[in-house]
Amino acid sequence: MNQGKTVFSQLMDFLPWYPFDCAVRRYRGDYRIKSFSCHDQLLCMLFGQLSFRDSLRDIVICLQAQQPKLYHMGIRGPVTRSTFADANETRDWRMYAEFAMALIAEARPLYQDHEFHIHLDQIVYALDSTTIDLALSLFPWATFRTTKAAIKLHTLLDVRGSLPVFLNITEGTVHDVTLLDTLPLEPGAIYVMDRGYIDFDRLYRIHGHKATFVIRAKSNLQFRRQYSHAIDKTTGLRCDQTVRLTGFYVAKDYPEPLRRVKYYDQATKRWFVFLSNNFDLDALTIAQLYKQRWQIELFFKWIKQHLKIKGFYGTSQNAVNTQIWIAMCAYVLVAIIKKRLQLDISLYNMLQILSVNLFEKIPLYQLFSPSGYENNEGDTHNQLFLFNL
Structure with a gap:
């Protein structure tokens, strides 16, 4: 009989617990808590994410059914639905946000x-947001429309690896462009955005931090061409220009010259016009950088399909933020394990395998090996077949 650790315990060994303990002390998460600590809350929520549980009741029932194993999984306190719900409602979500960033x-x-x-030395970030619809009767604080509630998940994604490096959860009415006010800027980095983020005063702030932006231009842009540069039209490029803005206010907001690149995408039969403050990269690279923005759309689609961030375990703003940040912890944890174990399978396959093996005592390297998740049983000739084709 295997006396080793459960798969869930092995996963938790990859977590850096010191930053989490520091965050708990900073926000006094365990102040006057006699049982079911923040450590227990995190583990239970991660179990819910990794096993695709739909509600707190589902999580509690599954964990109580494996009561003898909970202590060895790291869950020390008793797991009850009321205590679990109170923890999500009252304990500061910023603890889990800091831990996710760690x-x-x-x-x-x-x-x-x-x-x-694209062969670049610079870090490339994609910036966008996604809306998560909510029921107005259950989430009245999440203002969006008169008949519907929603929150927005504003995300800055490192395109190399599809890792979120900055996250901000707001009400659905908050405009995307306001995120540029709080966005941490890195000198030398490239920020790729859609035209919803056009605000030349805020873009000039990016320019002032010695960073690069690539953004899709609006059709009503007022500008004056200063120079036209040579291009190869067989690549889809139509023009590469140095321009200055001519609108009264925008010229004050952004007094420096800009680069304007026009591109025709043969695959989609669409025209694109890009603005950038980078004059060193070639024009085709500017167009290719904008194509990389699609990575963040795939990221949003993936987390909505495979993480519990559309159906929530609680209705308060604190509970919603807690669940989303812990979902990010689960996503990044699986990404870390994939690299640490040098696995050649997708994150989706990893989650599916983990979801049905969390209580098993199988070494992780064996669980994710081809023989661990493929059926290698030979033909049993004595077995009768239900359908003979």
Whole structure:
């Protein structure tokens, strides 16, 4: 009989617990808590994410059914639905946000050499947001429309590795462009955005921090061409210009010259016009950088399909933020394990395998090996077949 650790315990061994303990002390998460600590809450929520549980009741029933194993999984306190719900409602979500950022800081060096379609030394970020619809009767604080509630998940994604490096959860009415006011800027980095982020005063702030932006221009842009540069039209490029803005207010907001690149995408039969403050990269690279923005759309689609961030375990703002940040912890944790164990399977496959093996006592390297998740049983000739084709 295997006396080793459960799969869930092995997963938790990859978590850096010191940053989490520091965050708990900073926000006094365990103040006057006699049982079911923040450590227990985190483990239970991670179990819910990794096993695709739909509600707190589902999580509690599953964990109580495996009561003898909970202590060895790291869950010390009794797991009850009322205590669990109170913890999500009252304990500061910022603890889990800080812990998620600590996990991301650990994961990013692992993906520095991740395959990237454009050969660049600079870090490339994609910035966008996604809306998560909610029921107005259950989430009245999440203002969006008169008949519907929603929140927005504003995300800055490191395209190399698809890791979120900055996250902000707001009400659905908050405009995307306001995120540029709080966005941490890195000198030398490239920020790729859609035209919803056009605000030349805020873009000039990016320019002032010695960073590069690539953004899709609006059709009503007022500008004056200063120079036209040579291009190869067989690549889809139509023009590469140095321009200055001519609108009364925008010219004050952004007094420096800009680069305007026009591109025709043969695959989609669409025209694109890009603005950038980078005059060193070639025009085709500017167009290719904008194509990399699609990575953040895939990221949003993936987390909505495979993480519990659309159906929530609680209805308060604190409970919603807690669940989303812990979902990010689960995503980054699986990404770290994939690199640490040098696995050649997708994150989706990893989650599916983990979801049905969390209580098993199988070494992780064996669980994810081809023989661990493929059926290698030979033909049993004595077995009768239900259908003979």
